[in-house]
Amino acid sequence: MNIDHFISEAVSRSVEALYGPLGEEQLQIQKTRKEFDGDYTLVVFPLLRRSRKSPEATAAEIGEHLTAHMPEVKSFNVIKGFLNLALSDGFWADRFAEIAADGAFGQAPATGRNVMIEYSSPNTNKPLHLGHIRNNLLGYSVAQILRAVGHNVIKVNLVNDRGIHICKSMLAWKRYGGGETPASSGMKGDHLVGKYYVEFDKHYKVQVKELTASGMSEEEAKKRAPLMLEAQEMLRRWEARDPEVYGLWEMMNGWVYDGFDVTYKALGVDFDKVYYESQTYLLGKDIVQKGLDMGIFYRREDGSVWIDLTADGLDQKLLLRGDGTSVYMTQDLGTAYRRFEENDLDDMIYVVGN
Structure with a gap:
């Protein structure tokens, strides 16, 4: 399933059910910013001419319609003119099941890419610190994932040993x-x-x-x-x-x-x-x-x-x-x-x- 397409279709249906068929308007849907709760965010300002309501009221109305008719949308919250949608655990579990059932998911082509990953990168004037732990674990994990799907991975460290x-x-x-x-x-x-x-x-x-x-x-x-x-x-x-x-x-x-x-x-x-x-x-x-x-x-x-x-x-x-x-x-x-x-x-x- 293309998740972005699924969300766009679901929101379109709710907007059209509430305010009539969409014309040339483009729904503005994006990934929810990490400081807010939710998975996807609808920008409702372009829809105010149709709803004839405030941004907050319009967002709440669309959110209520979605949660009532789409079991995949478990909850929503409104921040001014932004409707943040949270998808259900069951929805994400189904996506993981799809991935698990697809034996070719994420596999590199027959000739994998040559990928170099640099992580750690310490200075020799002080010990490794918490940021180095984060970068070491991130870099090593990315390398293992890319290697597992068939890429040729070169894990490198750059030591700043002079200066x-x-x-x-x-x-x-x-x-x-x-x-x-x-x-x-x-x-x-x-x-x-x-x-x-x-x-x-x-x-x-x-x-x-x-x-x-x-x-x-x-x-x-x-x-x-x-x-x-x-x-x-x-x-x-x-x-x-x-x-x-x-x-x-x-x-x-x-x-x-x-x-x-x-x-x-x-x-x-x-x-x-x-x-x-x-x-x-x-x-x-x-x-x-x-x-x-x-x-x-x-x-x-x-x-x-x-x-x-x-x-x-x-x-x-x-x-x-x-x-x-x-x-x-x-x-x-x-x-x-x-x-x-x-x-x-x-x-x-x-x-x-x-």
């Missing part, structure tokens, strides 16, 4: 850690590194407060705080492959990965491939340079590189900082290019946010 936020944790551990390790503290590695990310923020806020007390604007103080300047210098040293900084980065990220693995095992999720942004940001930088050469991107006075997407209804987007270090978008470009280069993908699904 200024990582350097903040590294710098704080170097300054305030006293050599603490997961073994010496008894903490999971991702929790320990997250502890020092918080420690950085605590000391950074003190420095910003001191600078603003001396007369500096808050915006300027956030840029000029010694800890922030030192973290930015650490990022530049990391991109230059400074042995000391790079070794610290490898050690602390190793702690985090051990912690992540414990969580993934507990959740029962896994990945076919893990991408690391530290391995794609240079490719992203090459793409940004190519875009500059082609005149697609532009450089501002501070040396940063941007793209203007206002003609597409978006905004202007930073692609590369003025000091030459990369941002999320830089490595996103490189990662996307690498994925399609390595895999003959028909679909790329990102599980992000709610």
Whole structure:
């Protein structure tokens, strides 16, 4: 059964029974918004010329007629000029029975599509949190469903293992850690590194407060705080492959990965491939340079590189900082290019946010 068609026909019959045959009017029926009770919603404003009643009275009249003559509609509610219809449990049970009886329901064609699904996507400066649990379970479930109906599915994780936020944790551990390790503290590695990310923020806020007390604007103080300047210098040293900084980065990220693995095992999720942004940001930088050469991107006075997407209804987007270090978008470009280069993908699904 086509449910949308069924609802449209049912509502049409009730409207015509109450107000006469429909002419050129188009019934406006849509899925009920999630903040309201119901499954389908009829917009009654276009019908007021026929009913000669208020929006609320018109909606209530149609709702009462539907529930009296259509056992599939168990209840209704009216929100101003919107009639929200709730379908019965029996109606939905019948639909599930139809699906169960259809052995080919949802099956992919003989040659299934190549689908890559990215989920989890953590940063290595803090532990996995509730949002990661949601995305892990959603992504893994979607992958299992698509694989079950015959598609070739590649489950991937993208680890944001580089950048200024990582350097903040590294710098704080170097300054305030006293050599603490997961073994010496008894903490999971991702929790320990997250502890020092918080420690950085605590000391950074003190420095910003001191600078603003001396007369500096808050915006300027956030840029000029010694800890922030030192973290930015650490990022530049990391991109230059400074042995000391790079070794610290490898050690602390190793702690985090051990912690992540414990969580993934507990959740029962896994990945076919893990991408690391530290391995794609240079490719992203090459793409940004190519875009500059082609005149697609532009450089501002501070040396940063941007793209203007206002003609597409978006905004202007930073692609590369003025000091030459990369941002999320830089490595996103490189990662996307690498994925399609390595895999003959028909679909790329990102599980992000709610």
